Amino acid sequence: xxxxxxxxxxxxxxxxxxxxxxxxxxxxxxxxxxxxxxxxxxxxxxxxxxxxxxxxxxxxxxxxxxxxxxxxxxxxxxxxxxxxxxxxxxxxxxxxxxxxxxxxxxxxxxxxxxxxxxxxxxxxxxxxxxxxxxxxxxxxxxxxxxxxxxxxxxxxxxxxxxxxxxxxxxxxxxxxxxxxxxxxxxxxxxxxxxxxxxxxxxxxxxxxxxxxxxxxxxxxxxxxxxxxxxxxxxxxxxxxxxxxxxxxxxxxxxxxxxxxxxxxxxxxxxxxxxxxxxxxxxxxxxxxxxxxxxxxxxxxxxxxxxxxxxxxxxxxxxxxx
Amino acid sequence: xxxxxxxxxxxxxxxxxxxxxxxxxxxxxxxxxxxxxxxxxxxxxxxxxxxxxxxxxxxxxxxxxxxxxxxxxxxxxxxxxxxxxxxxxxxxxxxxxxxxxxxxxxxxxxxxxxxxxxxxxxxxxxxxxxxxxxxxxxxxxxxxxxxxxxxxxxxxxxxxxxxxxxxxxxxxxxxxxxxxxxxxxxxxxxxxxxxxxxxxxxxxxxxxxxxxxxxxxxxxxxxxxxxxxxxxxxxxxxxxxxxxxxxxxxxxxxxxxxxxxxxxxxxxxxxxxxxxxxxxxxxxxxxxxxxxxxxxxxxxxxxxxxxxxxxxxxxxxxxxxxxxxxxxxxxxxxxxxxxxxxxxxxxxxxxxxxxxxxxxxxxxxxxxxxxxxxxxxxxxxxxxxxxxxxxxxxxxxxxxxxxxxxxxxxxxxxxxxxxxxxxxxxxxxxxxxx
Numbered sequence: 001x002x003x004x005x006x007x008x009x010x011x012x013x014x015x016x017x018x019x020x021x022x023x024x025x026x027x028x029x030x031x032x033x034x035x036x037x038x039x040x041x042x043x044x045x046x047x048x049x050x051x052x053x054x055x056x057x058x059x060x061x062x063x064x065x066x067x068x069x070x071x072x073x074x075x076x077x078x079x080x081x082x083x084x085x086x087x088x089x090x091x092x093x094x095x096x097x098x099x100x101x102x103x104x105x106x107x108x109x110x111x112x113x114x115x116x117x118x119x120x121x122x123x124x125x126x127x128x129x130x131x132x133x134x135x136x137x138x139x140x141x142x143x144x145x146x147x148x149x150x151x152x153x154x155x156x157x158x159x160x161x162x163x164x165x166x167x168x169x170x171x172x173x174x175x176x177x178x179x180x181x182x183x184x185x186x187x188x189x190x191x192x193x194x195x196x197x198x199x200x201x202x203x204x205x206x207x208x209x210x211x212x213x214x215x216x217x218x219x220x221x222x223x224x225x226x227x228x229x230x231x232x233x234x235x236x237x238x239x240x241x242x243x244x245x246x247x248x249x250x251x252x253x254x255x256x257x258x259x260x261x262x263x264x265x266x267x268x269x270x271x272x273x274x275x276x277x278x279x280x281x282x283x284x285x286x287x288x289x290x291x292x293x294x295x296x297x298x299x300x301x302x303x304x305x306x307x308x309x310x311x312x313x314x315x316x317x318x319x320x321x
Numbered sequence: 322x323x324x325x326x327x328x329x330x331x332x333x334x335x336x337x338x339x340x341x342x343x344x345x346x347x348x349x350x351x352x353x354x355x356x357x358x359x360x361x362x363x364x365x366x367x368x369x370x371x372x373x374x375x376x377x378x379x380x381x382x383x384x385x386x387x388x389x390x391x392x393x394x395x396x397x398x399x400x401x402x403x404x405x406x407x408x409x410x411x412x413x414x415x416x417x418x419x420x421x422x423x424x425x426x427x428x429x430x431x432x433x434x435x436x437x438x439x440x441x442x443x444x445x446x447x448x449x450x451x452x453x454x455x456x457x458x459x460x461x462x463x464x465x466x467x468x469x470x471x472x473x474x475x476x477x478x479x480x481x482x483x484x485x486x487x488x489x490x491x492x493x494x495x496x497x498x499x500x501x502x503x504x505x506x507x508x509x510x511x512x513x514x515x516x517x518x519x520x521x522x523x524x525x526x527x528x529x530x531x532x533x534x535x536x537x538x539x540x541x542x543x544x545x546x547x548x549x550x551x552x553x554x555x556x557x558x559x560x561x562x563x564x565x566x567x568x569x570x571x572x573x574x575x576x577x578x579x580x581x582x583x584x585x586x587x588x589x590x591x592x593x594x595x596x597x598x599x600x601x602x603x604x605x606x607x608x609x610x611x612x613x614x615x616x617x618x619x620x621x622x623x624x625x626x627x628x629x630x631x632x633x634x635x636x637x638x639x640x641x642x643x644x645x646x647x648x649x650x651x652x653x654x655x656x657x658x659x660x661x662x663x664x665x666x667x668x669x670x671x672x673x674x675x676x677x678x679x680x681x682x683x684x685x686x687x688x689x690x691x692x693x694x695x696x697x698x699x700x701x702x703x704x705x706x707x708x709x710x711x712x713x714x715x716x717x718x719x720x721x722x723x724x725x726x727x728x729x730x731x732x733x734x735x736x737x738x739x740x741x742x743x744x745x746x747x748x749x750x751x752x753x754x755x
Contacts, residue, residue, distance in 0.1 A: 024530065101646050123648035124532045125602025144650075145532030184532060209529050 011037065015313045019131045019138040022147035023188040031189055034313065035157050038305040041312070045081050047301065055084035058315050061114040063106060064090045064141070065121040070276060070300065071141050071150075075118045078307035084315070087114065106130050115315055119143075137314040145179045145237070151275055152185025153306040156193060158299050159230055162271055167194035171230040174221060174256055175283055178205045178245070179237035182275040186232060187215055198224055201234075201256060204245035221256050225265050232273040233258055233283040249282055258284040263293065271295050329374045330357040330706070330749030333364075337378025337710060341385065341700040342683035352383065354706035357749035361702045374751075378710055381743055384682040385698045386418025386707030388689040389659065390586065391454065391483050391508060391562050393638040395727075397438065398427020403639040403727045405439060408659075409448035411726035413753040415635070415659035416742040418449050418707035419690065419697045421478055424456040425485070431456035431467040433475035440476060449747060450707070452478040452695060457496045457507060463489050466499055473503045478693040481508035483562050484609060484638065484654070486544060488514045494551050501557030506584075506692055508560045511544035511569065512609075521649050523596040523611040531599060533649060536611050542568035549576040552583055559583040560692055564630055565591040565610035567620030574629045584692055585629060587621060588636030589662045593669035598732060604645045604652035605732040608636065622675050625684070632692065633684040635662040639728035657726045661719055661733050663711060667740025671713075678713075706749035715741045 014033065023031065045052060060079040062072050076086045089109055091102075106117060116137040119127045124146035131138040142148040159166055171190050177183045177199045190197040191214060199206050200218040210217050218224045225231075236252065246252050258272060272284065272293045280286050289296060335351040339362065346362075353360040355370055389412065395402035403411075412420050422439065424430040430439065436453050443451035455472030457480045459465050469480055480500050487493045487509055500507045517540040522528050524535030545561060549572065552559040564570060564587045573585045594612040606612060613621075624630040638655025645652050658665070666685065670676050676684065682698075690698025697707055716739050721729035745753040 101643070102648065103646055121648065123650045125649055128602045129604075129648075143532075147532075179532075181532065184530065207529055209526055212526055213530075 009316070012313065012317045018314070019127070020149050020310050020314060021127050021131060021138065021140045023149045023152045023185045024147065026192070028192040031153070031156065031192055034153055034306060034309045035160060037313070038153070038157055038302070038309040041308040042305040045308070048077070048081060048304070051081055051083060053083040054312050055079065055082040055315055058084040058115045059087060059113060060084050060116045060118060060311065061087045061089060061109050063109060063117050063119045065102065065119070065126075066142070068120055068141070070303070071120065074300070074303040075139075075141060075307050078304045078311055081304070082308055082312060084311070087112070102126065103129065103133050106134055110134050110136055116311065139310060139314065142181050145181050145184070147185045148181040149185050150303065150307050150310060151182045152189045153310070154299055154302040155182070155186055155232060155273060155275070156189045157302045157306055158273060158295050159271065161298070161302070162295060163229070166190065169195045169229040170198065170227055171195050171232065172198040172200050172218070172224055172228045173232045173234060174200045175234035176205050176236045177201055177210070177234070178207065180234045182232075183234055187213070191215070198228070200224055202246045202252070222262070222265070225262060226267070228270060229267065230271045230273060231258060232275070233278070234275065235277065235279060236282060253282060257282060258288045260285065260287050263288060263291070273299060275299070328750060329372070331355045331370055331373045332376060332746070332749065332751070333369060333373050334376045334378045334383060334710070337381045337383040339383045339700065340678045340682045342679050342687040343699045343701060345679065346700070347679055352700065352708070354708070354749045357706050359700055359702055359704045359706050376744070380712065381710045382678060382713050383708060383710045384678075385686045385700055386709050386745065386747065387416045387663070387685045388419040388421070388693070388695070388697050389417045389637065390421045390560070390632065390634045390689050390692070391423045391481060392420045392635060392659065393423045393425050393484065393655065395639060396426065396442065397435070401641045405442045405451070406446045406448070407725060407727040408639070409443060409446050409451065411637070411657070411659045411724065412449040413745045413747070414725045414742065415661070416663050416709035416711065416745050417635070417659055418709065418745060418747050419452060419695060420449055421452045421454055421689070421693055423483060424454045424461060424481060425483070429456050429461040430454065430477070431459055431461065431472070433471050436472060436475040436477055448752060450697070452693060454479050454481045454508065456480070457482045457487060458492060461485060463487055463492060465492070466495060469499055470503065473505055477505070478695060479506045479508050481562070483508055483510035486510050486512035486514055490547060490551075493548065494555060497552055497555040497557040497559060501555065504558070506558035506560050508562050509548055510563050511541050511548055511561055513540045513543045516540035516543070519650070520611070521607055522599045523613045525596055525614045527596045527599060527614070533599065538566040538568055538613070538617065541566045541610060542572060545569040545572050549573070549581055549583060553581050560632070561585045562634060563588055563591070563610050563636070564624070565613050565617060565621060567617045570620045570624035570629055574624065577629060584631050584688070585624070586632030586634055587625070587630050588658070589633055589665045590636055590656060590658060591618070592621060592625070592633070593618065593665065594732070602649060603732055604647065604649055605656055605730045607649060607652055607654055608638070608656050609654040622670070625670065626675050631684060631688045633666060634689070635659050639726055640730045641728050642730070645730045656731045657724065657728055658731065660724045660726060661731065661738060663742050664717065664719070664738030664740050665733075667711070667713060668738050672739060706746055708746040709742060710744040712741050712743045714739065717741050
């Protein structure tokens, strides 16, 4: 199977972006295009049993300045399922300690003949700076608390698959909004596709200012729970917090952990999502994570699909021309 | 491009519009200076010395040379950012004839030996005049008082740990008391570090979206209130160098109305650069105080217009390209501004009617000179002929690498400014001319 006939280059001509840096700058139509394409690619690869050659001859570099296993592997698998080669770079600690700036590092990697760089970094804007200095495509795989566009896309795809559409759905993002890139990418995606996002968590992690963007702000999970269609339980980013924004994990759990007890007060078909890695017992209990409402593993599967879609959109044109 | 520099120190500058805030003077006139000293505006042809050089100032605005407070250079210790020579050349190109240089060197200026070192180096460079600021605290660590008496003896014009804030309230109180004995002003950068530590940008909507670590406005407001309350008790002379929030302006205005003696200033970039510029993620936009949001800028402009804020400083803080080409959280604060300050103020304050030309020279020359007690900021007869001529309507594009400053970290690169320095005289000698 070549895939070329099933995926006409005409799709590519509607895609105007050289990089994928965030969902804030994508339109509703562009997001929908990615989600549609992701489903087609998911079907065409039969969830990994068939490889396509849409990106044959292309090389995708994973450049991770922060630890990651799932996102990195997901991008690698996505690239490989489209026939691209992958190369892995990881670097922990600041670039200064090595006497090389991260821009130098990325330029070095690009000089090895790389067509796209997937970058994760602890500082917001780092992919944007790379995009200014590199010739190839830059995919943001998470820049500090700023954006994680493919996570946002896979969350949207998961909800859409379960509910058919996002329009009118009430989706609560619960927990550490301040330090969460997943929250920001979700907020933009949900707003653009007509859903009603709520950010919910301790006041120290949930800014009132979100209301100015049309997002509901809530501090009591129990109050909003009965009207939510989806709960996306965000991981507490202990590693980014200079001073702990709540007194204890125990108290956080009392107020915000999704437990079987809380599940009794939800809509019967409510979806439980979590971007992972999850702190079991902090954001949600094991029974809820593994329970019937949970679509956490669907999210992981969909991650590969949306990453195939964006890789092809960014690199496909160069492959066909 | 700098033409041949004339070594003559006697000039007659004709047909320019002259501004001298000290005497409220604003009119077309000709200014004579002889042997490096101002003679005056009303000179008869018969009184002109035979060797006087003439310069046609048609279309230009002239005034006392500009005086900058807290300018950061890198020498000694960070010559990769700026040397005294490149810094002082940058000053001349920007119309600044007197620089009160920050104590922020390596090692910091906390001993008479360092004061003498920078004074001698600057004298040898023979460019703009350099007045060192001395540290308030030993090693600029904010823990115990530096030997302020010895620093004053060695010639510092004021004491300051800026751009670092004096976080320790007890030290601040002691410093105000101690400085008052020597009648030297203390220049503070108001910031409560417990609230701003690790911050990259102003806390508001843009910051929320970008997820960059916040610098909340109240970090400045609280320090401003603290300093003003302390100086009320201690007496002494306080200058708040870097006001940038609506809260600070309000607190300053209130203190002035109650008769508290102090002065407030701000950096030119904080008068017009919006936090939204950080959307570019350009580390050159990382400055301190941070670029604020519109309501703060508008409040600051009102403060400038009504005199609550009486001094404008460049906020010049050079950082080498290697340092700025890093992640935003690691990249140091600062932008170079000596050579863009005139253009920034003319474009964003004078042309928009926030201040007039008398206000321009008052805030950039007369008031800071008066604060420091130096012979500058005036065109009265007998004063040193430190003079700047400005082309008020000239539009130009900032070309950062072409500037005299060694580092060229500025987010203004490739942007348009109106108003440019045409010539700078120090002690009557033409030191810079475009």
